[in-house]
Amino acid sequence: MNVTVDPSDWDEAEDxxxxxYFPHDLTPVSADSEPNVNVRAMQLGSLRLARIGWGAEVSVGTEHPGGYAVNIPLSGRIESVSAGRDVISDVGKASVFRPDTPAVITRWTADCEILGIKIDRDYLHRELARVLGRPDRRLPDQVDLSTAAGQNWMGLLRSIVRQIRDGEVLWQTPVVAEQLSGALTGAFVLAVLPDAAAAPPRPRIVKRVLDRIDEDPSLAWTASDMAEAAGVSVRRLQEGFREYLGMCPRDYLLDVRLSRIHDDLMAGDPSVTSVTDVALHWGITHTGRFAAAYRRKYGYAPSETLRS
Structure with missing residues (x-):
């Protein structure tokens, strides 16, 4: 996606x-300034990459609904405030903004162009659990990209962007897009939190339910069924899941079902002609909510996966 905005219209630039990238409120620092905005954006699995420059000094306010933002200045600087913390990032640094948290970039300099990476909140938490065993690990407000780990991650990012630009990878294929987004996110986690403590053993009550769900997510699981499998109360099970995985048991069950459905749709079996039949096979009974959840997770409709 490449967009050139009418330089006389700040409202269009904001839209x-x-x-x-993210919905926001835009304020030009000078009332007499004119925008000269070029926007390039692409969806890569659970990530959105956007290159943004306003061509004038602005202030931007947003809550980053549903996702983390990693804003990497390629030139100039951004000065921001979020949750009472001040962060100034120029070339070699990146500002990290948390989802659903009010933040203001108080000064985005006229010469500043960023590479922004939008990471779905639930997806990042799952990657933190997968890579570190710690979905509760807190990302720093700023990342130093001048370190060896930071430079290695930037090298991977540039390589993937170059391969996409030059047509060397079929990034629009869902399975490839997910592989690339997983590689970028996993490497980002390791670069940002290189000294993370080793993951503690999974709490037994959580592991029992994870194992049972993974064995057969198509069963008509209820909260009581899961609690019985763990040998604890529903409330205690919910607390364990939130503490260890950052989500409730029902959300985990839905995520597993979505993955199984996605795998079946991607398999290319000629006998699979209906998304609904596959969804029902894996225990989905509300197809409307399923389709919306599938789109949030993969960035496209399940019918598009079936046709790919």
Missing amino acids: VVSDA
């Missing part, structure tokens, strides 16, 4: 960048 286009909101659609490409």
